[in-house]
Amino acid sequence: MRKILLSTIALSTLVLAETAATPAPVKKSENTVFDRIHAKGDLRLRYESIERDDEKNKYRNRYRLRIGANVNLTDKLDFEVGMRSGFANPTSGNQTFEDDQPLKDYFWRSLRFNILGLAYKADNAKYKFGRQPYMMYRPIKSQLVWDNDVSMHGVNYQYKDNTKVVTLGVNQPTLEEASVARDDVNLLIAQYVHKTKVEAGKLNLGAGAYIYDGFKGNSTFFGSGKGNNLDANGFYTNDYHIAEGFADFQIKDVFGKPLTLAAGVAYNFGADDNNFGYDVAAQLGKAKRIGDWQVKYSYTELQEDAVLGAYSDSDNFGGGTAARGHAVRAKYKAGKNLFLAGNFFFNELYASTSKNATAVESDYDRVQLDMIYKF
Numbered sequence: 001m002r003k004i005l006l007s008t009i010a011l012s013t014l015v016l017a018e019t020a021a022t023p024a025p026v027k028k029s030e031n032t033v034f035d036r037i038h039a040k041g042d043l044r045l046r047y048e049s050i051e052r053d054d055e056k057n058k059y060r061n062r063y064r065l066r067i068g069a070n071v072n073l074t075d076k077l078d079f080e081v082g083m084r085s086g087f088a089n090p091t092s093g094n095q096t097f098e099d100d101q102p103l104k105d106y107f108w109r110s111l112r113f114n115i116l117g118l119a120y121k122a123d124n125a126k127y128k129f130g131r132q133p134y135m136m137y138r139p140i141k142s143q144l145v146w147d148n149d150v151s152m153h154g155v156n157y158q159y160k161d162n163t164k165v166v167t168l169g170v171n172q173p174t175l176e177e178a179s180v181a182r183d184d185v186n187l188l189i190a191q192y193v194h195k196t197k198v199e200a201g202k203l204n205l206g207a208g209a210y211i212y213d214g215f216k217g218n219s220t221f222f223g224s225g226k227g228n229n230l231d232a233n234g235f236y237t238n239d240y241h242i243a244e245g246f247a248d249f250q251i252k253d254v255f256g257k258p259l260t261l262a263a264g265v266a267y268n269f270g271a272d273d274n275n276f277g278y279d280v281a282a283q284l285g286k287a288k289r290i291g292d293w294q295v296k297y298s299y300t301e302l303q304e305d306a307v308l309g310a311y312s313d314s315d316n317f318g319g320g321t322a323a324r325g326h327a328v329r330a331k332y333k334a335g336k337n338l339f340l341a342g343n344f345f346f347n348e349l350y351a352s353t354s355k356n357a358t359a360v361e362s363d364y365d366r367v368q369l370d371m372i373y374k375f
Helices: 002-019
Strands: 037-052 055-072 077-084 112-122 125-133 151-160 164-171 186-198 201-213 241-254 257-268 276-285 293-302 323-333 338-349 362-374
Touching (some): 151 186
Antiparallel strands (some): 037 362, 077 112, 201 241, 293 323, 323 338
C-alpha cells in the first residue's frame, strides 16, 4: 500500500509541475557567484517485472533520483559534483520501494556521490580529474562494454573535432565505494572514433582498448561474478584486456524521422575461450521536442568472459554476461521536462549461469515502464 501511495503522490506532483504556467523569468545580475553554478537533476519512477525459468519472478516499484551541479571556477575550469540513489550500486541508481522501510530512507539515505572532480577545457580538448561519468563514445548508447551509469576514477582526456574523437584515461575501478575486491585493479582506456559526413548523414567508425590490470586471481569486484568465470574459491580465472570495434550510420531522414544503424564487437584477449561478444541495433526517431518519440531495437550476445560483467549493461540479461537476446526501448516526450518510456527484454541465459539444478539455458523476460521528470 505504501508503494502505491508513494508512486501516486510523486506522479501527481510531477504532472502538476509540468502543466503549471511558467512564470516570467527573473533577470539576474551578471557576474554574480550564482551565475557560476549550474544545477540539474531528474527523478524516474519505474514499474518493473522480471520473469525467468530458474528463479522466482519479481514485480516491483522503483525510483532513481539524480542531482548534480557544475561550478565554473574559471572560464576553463569546472568543479563537478553529482549524487545518485541506489546505495552506491556502480551500474544503477534504482531503489526499490519496500513495505517495511521507513519513508525517510527512500530519497536521501541511499544517495551516494557518483561525480566528484574537476574538468578543464582547452579548445577542443577536455581533461577530467577525480570521479567522473564515462567519456567513451558508444554507438546509440550501446551498453555492450559500458553500462550507462558507470563512473571513472582517475585522470581522463578527450579531444573532439569535426573529424575525430580521441579518448585516453588511467583509472582505478576499485575506488568505487561498493567495491569488495581483495586487490586493487587499474584500468587503461584508449579509444579512437573517425567521423565522416556523407550525403545521407554521418558515418562513425571506431575502436577501443580497455586494459584491466589485477583481475586474474582477484576476488569478485562487487560480490558477484556477473557471468564471468570464477574458480572454486570465487576468484576470477581470467584477465580482461578488451578490444572493441564499432560503427554507426546516422541517416537524416527516413519517413520524416532520423534513423541510426549500429553494430559493435568486443573481444577479450585476457581469456582463451568464451571471450567474444557483439550487438547490432537500430533506432528510429529522437525524443527532442514535445510529441517526439524514438524506438530502438538491439540484439546482443556476450560470452562469459567477453567483457567485465560488473560494468556491462545492468538491465539486459539481469546484468553481466553469459546470455543472448533482444531488447526494445521506446521513449516519448510528453512535456517540456517529462518523458514516458518502456524497455522490453527477451533473453536466454547460458546454462553456466543457471540458478537451478537442471543447468540448462533459461528464459529471462524483463519489462520496465518509466516516467522521467527532469529539473
